[in-house]
Amino acid sequence: xxxxxxRAAPVVRAAARWWARRPRWLRGAAAQGGSAWTRGRVLxxxxxxxxxxxxxxxxxxxxxxxxxxxxxxxxxxxxLAVVVLLALALLRRSALALAALLLPAAAxxxxxxxxxxxAPDSGPDDLVVVQHNVxxxxxxxxxxxxxxxxxxxxLIALQELVHPALDVYASVLAPxxxxxxxxxxxxxxxxxxxxxxxxxxxKPRGITEEWSRGLRAAVRTPRGEIAVYVAxxxxxxxxxxxxxxxxxxxxxxxxxxxxxxxxxxxxxLLGDLNGTVDDRAxxxxxTRLNVAERGVxxxxxxxFPLARIDQVMARSATVDHIRTLPATGSDHLPVIARVDTxxxxxxx
Numbered sequence: 001x002x003x004x005x006x007r008a009a010p011v012v013r014a015a016a017r018w019w020a021r022r023p024r025w026l027r028g029a030a031a032q033g034g035s036a037w038t039r040g041r042v043l044x045x046x047x048x049x050x051x052x053x054x055x056x057x058x059x060x061x062x063x064x065x066x067x068x069x070x071x072x073x074x075x076x077x078x079x080l081a082v083v084v085l086l087a088l089a090l091l092r093r094s095a096l097a098l099a100a101l102l103l104p105a106a107a108x109x110x111x112x113x114x115x116x117x118x119a120p121d122s123g124p125d126d127l128v129v130v131q132h133n134v135x136x137x138x139x140x141x142x143x144x145x146x147x148x149x150x151x152x153x154x155l156i157a158l159q160e161l162v163h164p165a166l167d168v169y170a171s172v173l174a175p176x177x178x179x180x181x182x183x184x185x186x187x188x189x190x191x192x193x194x195x196x197x198x199x200x201x202x203k204p205r206g207i208t209e210e211w212s213r214g215l216r217a218a219v220r221t222p223r224g225e226i227a228v229y230v231a232x233x234x235x236x237x238x239x240x241x242x243x244x245x246x247x248x249x250x251x252x253x254x255x256x257x258x259x260x261x262x263x264x265x266x267x268x269l270l271g272d273l274n275g276t277v278d279d280r281a282x283x284x285x286x287t288r289l290n291v292a293e294r295g296v297x298x299x300x301x302x303x304f305p306l307a308r309i310d311q312v313m314a315r316s317a318t319v320d321h322i323r324t325l326p327a328t329g330s331d332h333l334p335v336i337a338r339v340d341t342x343x344x345x346x347x348x
Contacts, residue, residue, distance in 0.1 A: 184212020
């Protein structure tokens, strides 16, 4: 016992020295000096900067680094900064910091609070739709197809369809979804008749290989005929040079122009857009289409979802609620949404 105590003594003394010299923000109110309204100035400034990023994220320049899009892709996660700052303000016993935290808390609640509200009741004009990037490396396409069909949606949109998995999806979904169209690597399965289906050209310049990731079809629903677009925008990469998204941005512009030219009044867009609805790169779509009013539905990556890049948008209709379905064999989570085709809410 004496030997162990002797070995521990240097550690105890080192801990005691560190505690005596601990940072001011770890000390009690008396040691810190000043009042609760003068302490925590750094925390208060940090809170104000966080609020500014939330409220004025559009002012953050994009440039070649794509910093604006990068910030907007993960904008909801700034809420974690509010939680951390709150803990530090309480530890610092700073009324100034606590008061300043009202700014980012209010900004976050304004932007994302409505998404957390309960879903509205379903109505007679509602369509249920599923969007899923099934992954071209999915080893269980049959299980994925069964899981999506079990949700009983009216429409199922899929991306990264490749042979021989495509034949499996078609076989499993056929009994409940007799109408389908596949163009390139994207497809649409429907309980209602499809007409006027065609390939949608959203291919960016510079891609020379075969590349077909968009389709348009008219769906004859009991609520009337609607246009449904299915798309898979190019991927983005985050590296030392910032956000590489030029091809995604160009493809989003092409898709936006196609939607703008659509003659049918009601449009539903289903797709892996490789961007969040807060990302300015999707402005060609979000300025023309309504986004989900309720639900968070983080869809990627499936193992630890950080962002919803699988989207359901609509024109002359409202996306009442969106949520994720359980994981499949894909690196994306499926999302399911309820679309009120009787609503004519305007895009934000």
